[in-house]
Amino acid sequence: MSHHIVAVKHLQHVYADGTVALQDVNFTIHHGESVAIIGANGAGKSTLLLHLNGYLTPTAGEIRIGDFPLTKQTLPEIRRTVGMVFQDPDDQLFMPTVFDDVAFGPFNLGLPSDEVRQRVREVLEQVGAAHLMEKPPYHLSGGEKKRVAIATVLSMSPDILVMDEPTSGLDPFARRQLIGLLKNFRHTRIFTSHDLDMVLELCERTIILHQGVVKADGPTPEIFGDEALLAQCRLEKPLSMQGCPMCGQGRREQRNAGRKGSGGVNDS
């Protein structure tokens, strides 16, 4: 299924005010992969995501989604293929009811009314929000909003899910629920997040962006094992890898492990 590939080649983006957000970004993501793009604030993560569904146009370089290069002609098809979930669900939910919001995409795809209804019901059930169907989005809790925002994208049956900070602003229970939900998806998934524990749980591969370039790209456990690399990129190990702060256990093990040296990460 080669058509679910996301290929970014020598991507560069310079904003109108001269800020270089992306210098030279290269990576390829294959079908079914779950990949985290992490990095400090201002590393260029959000800019990169906005390129993936064609909202920004590259200053230089190329993006291919599936078999198509991202151009004006392929844009409608690419926007259906790449489902984008924004960081703030309030930006994504703008219709009077949850139903209308989830139906917005399918209607734009030109689906008949009956099918839209059925799809809306299906995806809302999938994210566990079927009971919210007739509610106005602004009355929902943060966790509910997030799940509905995901449903608005799922209803367009995307092949690739792109999510900006999926767990930000959620309470521990809602976060757990969301991680459980995302784990079950079979889509190609691309996340940006500062929630490194979530990354550890959801993504087998991690890409570190630093000052507009890909600083590292490799299996998540390896990336998080390299403390020097993380510190250099203003990051740190996920809490679950840091051991217990109360009893000190784990921390000692970590130190021992550190002495043995960490595994090879593909620096690029």
Place this chain on the structure above:
Amino acid sequence: MRSIDGAILDLKRLDLLATGDSLIHRLDARAKVLTTLVFIISVVSFDRYEFTALFPFFLYPVVTASLANLPGGYIVRKIGLVIPFALVVGVLNPLFDREVLVRLGPLAVTGGWISCASIIIRSVLTVGAAVILVGVTGFLAVCQALEKLGTPRTFTVQLLFLYRYIFVLTEEGARASRARELRSCGRKGLGLASFGSLIGHLLIRTWLRAERIHMAMLARGFTGEFHSRQVSAFGWRELGYVAGWSILFVALRLENGAQWLGRLVTGLLS
């Protein structure tokens, strides 16, 4: 700041009422838009001293609102918001127009007072009809109906975005104002000077937020057309609805319904 937030929620409630299911809700939006149009034209085309003939027109909003199960108190409050504006328009009339038109015993009622009252009643009627139209149809469907009736697409989409961004602007405004209020500790803060930059920031923030929302719309395949889940056609029922009300409105416009009713009652009694 609760007031601003509350007012927005209250407005959003109007859209929510439109998701109800009743005889009126199920009618094609075009029928409701046309009927409201005929109603408004009939009401505003009266002579400026007309007063009694306006009252029978209350039949339409009352019947529609009750058939559609709209909460009466809520609708009345929404209309109440507009009355001050109508008062501003009409308040000078009693000062300029002092010609006595009616004598009720010792009380001389001048033309100015009558036209002022007429303005207020007309605004209650027309604003009420518009609020009820949105309440039983939804703003989106009203715009779609306008488009199907021949209004240019550019205009209806503009109208929809205007409506959508009212909420964006007021929400951002409420946040900025709350932040200012909390930091001014109950005093006036920095006064007017601080409002200049506050409004500047508000514009930029609203702009950015609107851009993000637009981005979310584009990401879901928005091509300049809004779709509604209500699939309806303009059938016999709609035709009957428009024709029935329109005939009544035109009749009430040409013949003073209140006087006619009065004559009927006194005729029966004598």
